[in-house]
Amino acid sequence: MTNLETALLDLLKEDCRLSLEKLADMTGAPMTEVAGVIDRLEKSRVILRYSPVINWDLTDRERVEAMIEVRVTPQRDMGFDAVARRIYRFDEVKSVYLMSGAYDLLVLVEARTLKELASFVSSKLSTLETVTGTATSFVLKRYKEEGVIFDGEETDRRLVISP
Amino acid sequence: MTYDRFLNPCIVAVPPSGIRRFFDMASLMKDAISLGVGEPDFKTPFHIRDAAINSLVDGDTQYTANRGMPELRAEIAAYLADRFSLRYRPEDQILVTIGASEAIDLALRAMLSPGDEVLVPEPSYVSYAPGVIFAGGVPVGIPTREEQDFRLRPEDLLSVITPRTKVLILPYPNNPTGAIMEKQDLEALTGIVKDRDLMVISDEIYAELVYDGKRHVSFAALPGMEERTLTINGFSKSFAMTGWRVGYICGAPELISVMNKIHQYSIMCAPRQGQIAAAEALRAGRENGYEDVIRMRDSYDRRRRLMVSAFRRMGLHCFEPYGAFYVFPSISPTGLSSEEFCSRLLKEKKVAAVPGNAFGPSGEGFIRCCYATALDKLNIALERIAEFVSENARR
Numbered sequence: 001m002t003n004l005e006t007a008l009l010d011l012l013k014e015d016c017r018l019s020l021e022k023l024a025d026m027t028g029a030p031m032t033e034v035a036g037v038i039d040r041l042e043k044s045r046v047i048l049r050y051s052p053v054i055n056w057d058l059t060d061r062e063r064v065e066a067m068i069e070v071r072v073t074p075q076r077d078m079g080f081d082a083v084a085r086r087i088y089r090f091d092e093v094k095s096v097y098l099m100s101g102a103y104d105l106l107v108l109v110e111a112r113t114l115k116e117l118a119s120f121v122s123s124k125l126s127t128l129e130t131v132t133g134t135a136t137s138f139v140l141k142r143y144k145e146e147g148v149i150f151d152g153e154e155t156d157r158r159l160v161i162s163p
Numbered sequence: 164m165t166y167d168r169f170l171n172p173c174i175v176a177v178p179p180s181g182i183r184r185f186f187d188m189a190s191l192m193k194d195a196i197s198l199g200v201g202e203p204d205f206k207t208p209f210h211i212r213d214a215a216i217n218s219l220v221d222g223d224t225q226y227t228a229n230r231g232m233p234e235l236r237a238e239i240a241a242y243l244a245d246r247f248s249l250r251y252r253p254e255d256q257i258l259v260t261i262g263a264s265e266a267i268d269l270a271l272r273a274m275l276s277p278g279d280e281v282l283v284p285e286p287s288y289v290s291y292a293p294g295v296i297f298a299g300g301v302p303v304g305i306p307t308r309e310e311q312d313f314r315l316r317p318e319d320l321l322s323v324i325t326p327r328t329k330v331l332i333l334p335y336p337n338n339p340t341g342a343i344m345e346k347q348d349l350e351a352l353t354g355i356v357k358d359r360d361l362m363v364i365s366d367e368i369y370a371e372l373v374y375d376g377k378r379h380v381s382f383a384a385l386p387g388m389e390e391r392t393l394t395i396n397g398f399s400k401s402f403a404m405t406g407w408r409v410g411y412i413c414g415a416p417e418l419i420s421v422m423n424k425i426h427q428y429s430i431m432c433a434p435r436q437g438q439i440a441a442a443e444a445l446r447a448g449r450e451n452g453y454e455d456v457i458r459m460r461d462s463y464d465r466r467r468r469l470m471v472s473a474f475r476r477m478g479l480h481c482f483e484p485y486g487a488f489y490v491f492p493s494i495s496p497t498g499l500s501s502e503e504f505c506s507r508l509l510k511e512k513k514v515a516a517v518p519g520n521a522f523g524p525s526g527e528g529f530i531r532c533c534y535a536t537a538l539d540k541l542n543i544a545l546e547r548i549a550e551f552v553s554e555n556a557r558r
Contacts, residue, residue: 011465015538022542025472026465160515161186161199163289163338 004029004037009046012038016050053146064117065094065110065139068125069103071132080104083130092120103135114138177293181521185505189515196544198532199515201338203403203488205462205535207440208455211402214443215436223435229427230419231259231411232438238445239411245449247370247381249394255416258423259433259441263368263397263410268294269422270364270393270412271330275300279329284315285523286491287334288366301327306525309482309493313342317351324359331361333382336369339522339531340491341467341484343373346380353385363392368410369487371401371456374464377485383413390415400487401456402444407437463488466534466541473545477552488535491519495528497555505530507555512547 007027011018023038024031041047056063072083080098087107088096095108107125111117121136142150182199189195206212230236236253243249251257260266267290271281277299283291285304292302303323307313320331331352335344356363363382370379383392397410412422426432448456467484474481474492481492494504501518509515519526534541 007461007465018538022469025469028468156204158197158200158202158204159186160189160195160197161182161517162201163180163182163521 002037004033005041005046008034008037009041012047012050053148055142055150057142057150062112063110064112064114065108066117066121067137067139068107068109068121069099069135069137070105070107070125071134072104072130073132074104075130083128086128086130087125090120090124092117092124103133173296173299177296180289182289182517185509185515185517185521188506189509192509192513192515195509195513195515196536196540196547197515198534198536198541198544199517200533200535202405203400203459203535204537205403205459207402207404207407208444210447211404211440211444211455215440218436218439223439225435227432227435227438229423229432230257231433232435232442235259235438235442235445238442238449239413241449242445243381243394243396243413246453247367247379248384249381249413250389251394251413252416256419257411257413258419258426259438260397260410260412260426261430261433262399262408263366263395264290265426265430266395266397266410266412267291267364267366268297269425270395270418271295271298271300272425273418273421274298274330274362278327280325280327281330281332282320282323282328282361283332283523284334284337286313286337286339286519286526286529287332287522288338289522291332291334300329303328304523304525306523307340307342308525309480309491309529312482313337313340313491314344314348315352317355320352320355324355324361328359328361331356331363333363333365335365335367336373336379336486338369338487339489339517339519339526340482340529341487341489342482343377343379343486345377346385349380349382349385353388356391357387361391363388364395365392366395368395368397369400370396371453372460372463372488373486374460374467375485379486393418398441398444402441403459404437404440404444407434407440409433409437409441463535466536466538469538469541470532470534470545473549477549478556479552488533490532490534491526491529492532493529494552496557497552498557499555501527501530504555508548508551512551514544514547514551516548 004027020031020034024034074080075082084096087093092109092111093107094110097106099106126134236257239257240251240253271294275298279300280303281295281300283302283304284307295302305319305323307315365382373379383389383394393412393414395412398404470490471481471483478496479492481490484490501520505516505518517531519529
């Protein structure tokens with residue numbers, strides 16, 4: 001990773017709508033170089049997507065989320081990869097992580113209603129042959145996500161003018 | 164009842180800060196974006212806050228030694244040696260103060276006799292000249308110019324020295340200009356300081372905020388200058404700890420002990436929690452290569468570049484500031500005075516900046532904009548300033 005790559009990733013992580021001109025200003029690199037580096041980062045799949053952080057609770061969209069701890073039997077030659085891939089193909093699944101500790105995979109699931117989510121766990125996830133057990137925890141309130149605080153604003157408490 | 168008889172005329176005569184009026188105006192505009200702040204937009208890193216919280220839980224609520232907690236002074240000595248090649252003994256050369264502000268006041272009060280002249284390069288921080296007057300001295304401004312990158316040149320220094328000159332204040336990296344003094348700039352002054360028998364108060368509160376691969380050079384680190392320098396620094400800017408009020412002053416034991424005499428009778432000691440937090444800041448920094456400081460500096464640097472480019476694109480001359488967190492663009496293409504520019508910008512575009520002349524007469528024609536503000540706000544503010552400048556460009 002070059003310094004420019006790191007700087008651009010930091011800046012885009014903060015605000016992916018910054019213009020090439022602003023990115024060039026801030027990193028001190030010419031605009032063409034900035035464009036080239038971003039292009040390379042996209043092509044090499046370092047940057048996968050530019051998406052906003054949304055507080056769905058403030059919308060009228062019905063939505064429930066759960067974190068499911070999944071214990072699985074690893075498969076010969078494939079380890080956990082095969083079962084992880086099997087699980088992430090479901091549309092309900094937002095994230096899948098291989099974990100150290102008491103269980104193997106952490107699966108973040110989203111559905112419209114509690115019922116839909118329960119049915120996903122009981123009929124789709126638990127019935128997979130390699131899954132030996134699940135423990136589902138529902139998200140009740142989100143406080144902070146992707147470094148952004150959700151409950152209330154971080155106010156600027158500085159004096160408006162100071163010497 | 165009239166209180167004239169009870170008030171000290173010397174202090175009454177000092178004009179109120181030029182910033183005050185702006186503060187009153189800007190405070191009334193709730194939705195204005197302020198580039199008028201003089202402090203970091205970061206909160207104190209949490210591990211530092213946590214150290215203070217734990218100390219309260221543990222009941223650390225007593226006075227400390229007048230000069231500051233021994234562990235903090237030891238950390239300060241190690242830090243200054245590590246970062247700026249300064250060698251101060253924690254026992255008798257370091258005094259922990261209530262921010263760098265108290266340190267400036269102590270240094271002036273300990274050294275000045277009535278009528279002594281103190282040289283103050285300007286534009287610079289607003290408290291030096293009043294501090295000199297409060298201590299019975301006479302402040303003498305040394306204008307610095309944009310053409311010289313707002314650096315203090317030996318010929319400018321020589322031109323204002325009189326037999327009454329006792330002290331030179333070196334306010335670099337500079338608030339409001341963002342100017343720095345590099346090694347050769349400082350070296351050009353050492354001969355004069357020695358020959359004319361001056362003491363230097365080097366206010367290095369922005370020492371960690373120097374950009375573009377440059378490093379801050381402490382005046383006391385130059386050969387022969389340690390004995391002629393009082394080095395002031397603190398935690399406010401480098402560790403985002405403004406509200407904690409912890410700073411320090413270092414120098415010859417003979418001077419530090421006199422300052423400590425004033426400090427012990429008027430202040431007793433800097434607040435204990437602030438000192439504990441400060442010690443944690445330096446301890447962690449020593450162990451992790453000052454990663455908090457570097458992270459914040461990198462973030463300022465990107466915003467600094469953004470500001471300079473944006474002002475230049477507006478057609479304003481903007482000197483490249485290598486230090487602190489301010490840009491100081493010239494507003495001469497508008498033909499407005501600094502005060503007019505800032506008050507109209509505030510009223511018409513809801514952006515607060517500080518008129519350059521608040522920092523001394525040579526700041527006229529400039530405005531100070533602080534870039535320690537969230538990037539999205541900074542971008543909006545810059546768009547509004549660009550609009551204002553194009554509306555007011557002289558035809």
